[in-house]
Structures are given as C-alpha cells and as structure tokens.
Amino acid sequence: MSAPSSPLTRPRGQRIGQLLGTTTFQLASGIIALFVIAAAAIVWMIYAQTNVLLTEQVMTGLRREAEALTALARDGGTRTIDRAIAERSEPRGVQLYFLADGRGVRLAGNLVNVPTEVGADPRGGVFRYVAPPRVDAQQGVDAGTRLAVAIPVPVGPDRRLIVGRDVEDQRAFADKVRRIFLVGFGGLAVAGLVGGFMVSRLVVRRIEDINSAARSIMAGDLARRITTGGNGDEIDGLAQNLNRMLDRIEQLMGGLREVSDNIAHDLKTPLNRLRNRAEAALRENGGAGGYRQGLERVIEEADELIKTFNALLLIARLEAGAVEENMEVFDSGALVRDVAELYEPVTEEAGLSLRIDATGGPQIKANRQLIGQAVANLIDNAIKYGVRNGGVIGVQVVTGPDGLDISVSDQGPGIAPEDRERAVKRFVRLERSRTKPGTGLGLSLVTAVARLHGGTVRLEDNGPGLKVVVSLPKRLYSE
Amino acid sequence: MRVLLIEDDRETAHFLQKALKENGHAADLAEDGEAGLAMAESGGYDILIVDRMLPKLDGLAVVKSLRTIGHRTPVLILSALGEVDDRVKGLRAGGDDYLTKPYAYTELLARIEALARRSAPEEQETRYTVGDLVLDRLAHRVTRGGEPITLQPREYRLLEYLMKHAGQVVTRTMLLENVWDYHFDPQTNVIDVHVSRLRGKIDKGFSAPLLHTVRGAGYMIRVGAE
Numbered sequence: 001m002s003a004p005s006s007p008l009t010r011p012r013g014q015r016i017g018q019l020l021g022t023t024t025f026q027l028a029s030g031i032i033a034l035f036v037i038a039a040a041a042i043v044w045m046i047y048a049q050t051n052v053l054l055t056e057q058v059m060t061g062l063r064r065e066a067e068a069l070t071a072l073a074r075d076g077g078t079r080t081i082d083r084a085i086a087e088r089s090e091p092r093g094v095q096l097y098f099l100a101d102g103r104g105v106r107l108a109g110n111l112v113n114v115p116t117e118v119g120a121d122p123r124g125g126v127f128r129y130v131a132p133p134r135v136d137a138q139q140g141v142d143a144g145t146r147l148a149v150a151i152p153v154p155v156g157p158d159r160r161l162i163v164g165r166d167v168e169d170q171r172a173f174a175d176k177v178r179r180i181f182l183v184g185f186g187g188l189a190v191a192g193l194v195g196g197f198m199v200s201r202l203v204v205r206r207i208e209d210i211n212s213a214a215r216s217i218m219a220g221d222l223a224r225r226i227t228t229g230g231n232g233d234e235i236d237g238l239a240q241n242l243n244r245m246l247d248r249i250e251q252l253m254g255g256l257r258e259v260s261d262n263i264a265h266d267l268k269t270p271l272n273r274l275r276n277r278a279e280a281a282l283r284e285n286g287g288a289g290g291y292r293q294g295l296e297r298v299i300e301e302a303d304e305l306i307k308t309f310n311a312l313l314l315i316a317r318l319e320a321g322a323v324e325e326n327m328e329v330f331d332s333g334a335l336v337r338d339v340a341e342l343y344e345p346v347t348e349e350a351g352l353s354l355r356i357d358a359t360g361g362p363q364i365k366a367n368r369q370l371i372g373q374a375v376a377n378l379i380d381n382a383i384k385y386g387v388r389n390g391g392v393i394g395v396q397v398v399t400g401p402d403g404l405d406i407s408v409s410d411q412g413p414g415i416a417p418e419d420r421e422r423a424v425k426r427f428v429r430l431e432r433s434r435t436k437p438g439t440g441l442g443l444s445l446v447t448a449v450a451r452l453h454g455g456t457v458r459l460e461d462n463g464p465g466l467k468v469v470v471s472l473p474k475r476l477y478s479e
Numbered sequence: 480m481r482v483l484l485i486e487d488d489r490e491t492a493h494f495l496q497k498a499l500k501e502n503g504h505a506a507d508l509a510e511d512g513e514a515g516l517a518m519a520e521s522g523g524y525d526i527l528i529v530d531r532m533l534p535k536l537d538g539l540a541v542v543k544s545l546r547t548i549g550h551r552t553p554v555l556i557l558s559a560l561g562e563v564d565d566r567v568k569g570l571r572a573g574g575d576d577y578l579t580k581p582y583a584y585t586e587l588l589a590r591i592e593a594l595a596r597r598s599a600p601e602e603q604e605t606r607y608t609v610g611d612l613v614l615d616r617l618a619h620r621v622t623r624g625g626e627p628i629t630l631q632p633r634e635y636r637l638l639e640y641l642m643k644h645a646g647q648v649v650t651r652t653m654l655l656e657n658v659w660d661y662h663f664d665p666q667t668n669v670i671d672v673h674v675s676r677l678r679g680k681i682d683k684g685f686s687a688p689l690l691h692t693v694r695g696a697g698y699m700i701r702v703g704a705e
Contacts, residue, residue: 093500136599161631296695299583299695302581303583306581307664310579310664311664326564326567339661340658341633342659342665342669342673342692343665343667343669344662345669345672345676346667346668346669349672369661369662369663370663372661372663373663373664375663376663376666380665380666380667383667442666477696
C-alpha cells in the first residue's frame with residue numbers, strides 16, 4: 001500500500017494544476033467572474049447612456065442654431081448670413097461653420113473643408129477636420145485632426161452653410177472612460193483570480209493537513225492527530241472534532257486490546273490445563289483405568305473451557321446490543337425469588353443462609369433469561385466470595401424513584417472502593433477472581449445485562465461485605 | 480429408534496452415527512439441506528437431528544418446510560449459535576429442542592431419547608409409576624410403598640419430570656430447562672443439590688434406590704441398579 005505523495009512535495013506545475021481543480025478555487029473564480037460581468041454590464045450601460053445624452057445635447061444645440069440661422073437668412077438675406085457667420089467663426093471655437101456660395105467656393109467660417117457627404121445628408125454626419133494648432137498651458141501643442149459633427153443648414157439657393165460642433169473633447173473623455181473600465185475590470189478580474197487562488201491554497205493546505213493525518217493514521221500511526229490552527233474557525237472545529245473522534249477510537253481500540261488480552265488469558269489458561277492433563281495421562285501410562293481417568297479430566301477441562309467461551313461470547317453479544325429481540329413481560333420479584341430458591345440448597349451446603357426480600361418487584365418487560373442469569377451470577381459470586389459459616393446472603397428487589405434495584409449482598413471481604421469501578425468494567429477481572437473456580441466473568445456478564453436494559457451496576461459496601469446493585473430503568477415497567 | 484442426521488461436517492456426522500449405533504439407534508445421514516429435506520419427507524424417522532448451518536438449504540428452512548407440509552417428527556436443532564435469541568428462533572421455526580455446539584454426546588443422546596418419548600401418545604398419563612414409587616398427577620400426591628411423601632412444589636416438578644422420562648438419562652441442563660425454565664449456565668452444581676435433596680426424600684430408608692446418578696451424563700429414575 002503506497003500512500004500518495006503530498007501535493008506540497010509535488011512539482012510546482014502539478015501543484016497549481018491540482019489547486020485550480022479544487023472546489024474552493026472553482027467557486028471563488030466563478031463568483032468573481034459573475035461579479036465582474038455584472039459590474040461591467042452596469043458600468044457599460046451607464047457609459048452608453050451618458051454618451052447618448054451628450055450626443056443628444058450637442059445635436060439639440062446644433063439644430064437650434066440651425067433653425068436660428070435659417071430664420072436669420074429668411075429675414076435678412078444672404079448678406080446678413082455672411083456677416084453672422086464671419087462674426088461667429090472663432091479660429092478655435094467649439095462651434096464650427098462652413099459657408100460657401102452656390103458653386104461651392106468657400107466664403108467664410110472656421111472650417112476649411114467639409115466632406116461632401118456631410119453636406120449632402122440633411123441629417124448631417126461625423127467627420128474629422130484639421131484645426132489650427134493651439135498652444136495649451138497644460139497639454140502643450142495640440143495639433144492634428146479633431147472630431148466634429150455637423151449638419152447642413154438651408155439658407156437659400158446661393159449659399160451652402162454647414163454648422164458643426166467640435167466633439168473631440170467628448171471623444172477623448174469617452175476614450176479615457178473606456179480605458180479606465182478596461183484597466184479597472186481587467187485588474188479586478190486578475191485580483192479576483194489571484195485572491196481565489198490564494199484562498200483556495202490556504203483552504204487546500206489545511207484540508208491537506210487533515211488528509212495527511214488521515215493517511216498516516218491509516219498507515220498505522222494511531223497516535224497522530226490533526227494540527228489545529230487555534231483560530232476557532234470551521235476547519236479548526238472540524239479538525240478538533242476529528243481529533244476527538246480519533247481519541248475515542250484509540251480509547252476503544254485500547255479497550256479492545258485489553259479485552260483480547262483478557263480473553264487470551266481466560267481461554268489459554270484452561271487450554272493449557274487441558275493439555276497438561278492429557279500429557280500427564282500419557283506420561284503416567286496408568287493402563288486402561290488411568291487413561292480413562294485422564295480422558296475424563298480432559299473432558300471436564302473442555303467443559304470448563306466451553307463455559308468460559310460461552311460467557312465471553314454472550315458478553316460480547318450483549319455489549320454489541322444484539323439480543324434486543326426477546327423481551328417479555330414477567331414478574332421481577334417472582335423471577336428473583338425463583339432464582340434465589342434455585343440456589344438455596346447450595347447456599348445452605350456452603351454454610352450460608354439466604355435472606356430473600358423480593359415482594360416489591362413489579363412486572364417488567366425485559367429479557368427474562370438474561371435477568372435470571374444476572375441474578376444467578378450474583379448469588380453464585382456471593383456464595384463463592386461470601387464468608388463461610390453463618391454468613392447471610394441478602395437478595396432484595398426494591399423499587400425506587402428512578403427505577404428498580406435488584407441487589408445481592410454478602411458478608412465476605414468485599415471489594416476495596418478503589419477497585420469497585422474497575423470491577424464492573426467490561427471484561428475486567430480482579431486478580432482474586434482468577435484463582436476461584438468458574439469463568440470469573442460473572443460480574444462482567446451482569447454489567448453487560450444491565451447495560452443492555454439501559455441500567456447500571458453499582459458496588460456498595462455492605463459493612464462488612466459487598467453489595468452489588470443492579471439498577472434497571474423505570475421505563476422497563478412504567479410503559 | 481430411526482434417526483435422520485442432517486449434518487454437513489463429515490467427522491461430526493460419522494462420530495454421531497457410530498455413537499448412536501452403539502446405543503442401538505439406526506442413523507441415516509444427509510449432508511446438505513436439500514437431501515435432508517427429501518429424506519425427512521419420505522418419512523419413517525423417529526427423530527431428526529438438524530444442523531443449523533447447512534449447504535444448499537439452511538437448517539431452519541428445512542424444519543420450517545417440514546412443519547409447513549405437516550410433518551410432526553420431533554426435531555433437535557444443533558447450532559454453533561447459542562444465545563437466547565438464537566434458541567428462540569430455532570424453536571419458532573418448528574424445532575422441538577435446541578442444542579448448542581460444542582455439546583456432550585450424552586447430552587445429545589438424552590435429549591433425542593426424551594424427544595422421541597415426548598412424541599409418543601402416553602403424554603396424557605395421569606399416574607407415573609416406577610417400582611413402588613407412584614406420582615399421582617391429578618391429586619398432586621407422591622407415595623412410595625403406599626407411604627405418602629411430602630415434597631416442595633419444585634421437588635414435585637423435578638420428580639415429575641424424572642418419572643416422565645423414567646428409564647432415560649436426564650441431564651442437568653434438561654432439568655434446568657424443563658423444571659426451572661432457565662436456559663443459562665448456573666455456574667455451580669445447583670441441580671445436583673436439588674436432586675440429592677429429592678433423593679433424600681424418596682430413596683432414604685428404602686433398600687432399593689430408584690434415583691440414580693449416571694456418571695458424566697445426569698440422572699435416571701428406574702427400578703434396579705445401573
């Protein structure tokens with residue numbers, strides 16, 4: 001299994017290519033493109049509108065002057081027009097004039113020449129003309145052609161008048177605006193792309209942190225964690241949660257390891273005994289009778305082994321919550337009494353007495369076999385670890401405000417307070433239980449049964465002795 | 480007794496076949512579910528021993544099919560799955576008893592003999608008699624040699640079960656399951672103590688004991704020594 005190399009160690013081109021392919025980058029650039037296009041459309045509309053307005057203004061002025069000049073020609077004749085044009089023509093004015101006679105010979109005006117198509121079209125036209133050079137304080141010498149609009153003005157048959165406006169300044173302004181737009185939006189787009197790129201690099205790098213941590217954990221480094229930036233953003237939150245999840249998994253794995261160690265111990269010891277017995281029978285060579293005895297002892301050991309194995313398997317299945325199906329309604333008090341009675345003769349043989357107080361048990365919906373087994377295990381433990389001769393084993397069923405408590409107490413040595421928590425942990429066996437007969441998994445099984453029913457197991461001081469309380473939740477009987 | 484064994488593991492099957500033969504039972508073998516179902520349908524068996532996991536047709540399916548077509552032959556299901564709910568599933572499918580692997584052969588033998596007896600019509604007996612021991616099921620009374628014996632309710636049920644299977648080995652697990660209705664391992668020899676108490680009541684003071692311990696297997700009630 002070869003882990004893919006980190007993008008941070010790849011060649012630059014490949015890295016950028018990978019970056020461009022990331023969701024972050026695609027989202028960022030997409031949004032930027034959208035904004036640039038929208039802004040450009042708006043600005044372009046404003047620009048076009050302004051242009052139209054300005055042109056309109058110029059044309060209105062032109063038409064108005066044309067009307068005035070037409071009126072003047074009607075009233076005053078050609079002479080008045082000739083004079084008016086001569087007066088109005090400034091060498092570098094904004095208002096432009098071209099006056100010629102019927103044959104086309106120029107008479108007056110500040111325009112030297114006008115393209116014939118402008119004069120022929122009553123709507124006028126746009127053309128370039130050569131203006132006399134002007135010395136400007138700011139722009140220096142301004143020479144060359146300038147843009148103009150002009151319309152022909154009807155002033156009688158023996159005169160051709162064309163009135164125009166210099167629009168070079170407006171054109172220059174429009175040019176400038178266009179240039180600014182192009183540069184501005186170009187810059188914006190580039191800045192957006194670069195920004196998107198940077199943002200994605202940042203995000204990708206942090207996601208890559210998570211990826212590389214995940215890869216090394218998959219490769220077996222279970223202690224590895226994701227580095228967090230500490231700024232509390234959402235990626236940090238993700239990293240912290242993932243780290244917490246990893247902690248939990250590691251903890252569970254540790255638990256599993258402990259469990260398998262315990263299982264190995266619990267099964268290997270009797271397996272070893274079994275082997276020893278078989279070997280001993282062979283070595284001693286005690287004839288048919290000896291072999292028979294040896295085989296019987298081997299079978300005994302095998303039976304013990306099977307019991308332990310079954311107990312382990314059952315605990316594992318209970319822990320996995322796999323036995324939900326067989327819930328039935330039964331009288332908890334009657335069950336506890338019943339199981340206790342099963343053990344009564346054994347208890348008496350062990351020199352102990354049994355005190356049963358189970359009158360207060362309600363009808364509960366639970367797995368009868370498992371609850372029965374749990375009670376049996378507790379009584380069995382009490383017999384094994386309770387003090388011999390005259391001791392009392394108490395079996396009680398009490399309903400409290402939080403639920404049902406089934407307790408079994410003995411007057412034996414008890415369990416030290418510091419060991420109590422460990423003793424009810426799954427698969428944990430205190431050392432002394434390993435030396436006693438039986439699987440030693442009794443309490444683990446009780447805990448697993450309680451958990452399956454949503455309950456808990458507590459170990460208390462019976463003063464002297466141990467009191468094991470199985471608390472079952474109220475919902476088992478209030479439903 | 481004619482036994483049909485439906486089991487795919489050859490070694491287990493041959494071991495069982497041989498052991499059953501030694502105990503005077505004839506055992507036929509089917510190595511997969513389909514063959515087993517066909518053989519069981521042809522009839523003539525007193526008991527079926529069906530492994531739960533079989534090639535071609537699952538053990539539970541075999542039992543279900545048989546029950547659907549009205550076959551009433553008692554079935555003992557063998558399974559590696561031994562939890563409470565597996566058992567219930569096995570019995571729900573139509574099995575009469577359920578034995579978890581690994582099992583002791585004596586346990587298996589005791590159970591199939593008890594099952595075959597159960598299917599016999601003498602189920603409705605109102606009186607069980609073993610020698611001079613009489614259990615009257617209607618009056619709930621036990622006498623030995625005409626003398627009444629006082630038993631606790633549980634002791635009565637224990638004796639009733641033993642006498643119902645008089646002459647057959649009854650294992651501790653069978654007693655726990657049938658008299659107490661517990662399907663779990665009681666850790667200690669609780670049953671032995673109950674039986675010895677019962678023995679104290681029915682055999683004490685009589686020259687011929689009726690309740691015998693069968694070594695490595697369980698108990699048997701019958702006239703005469705082992």
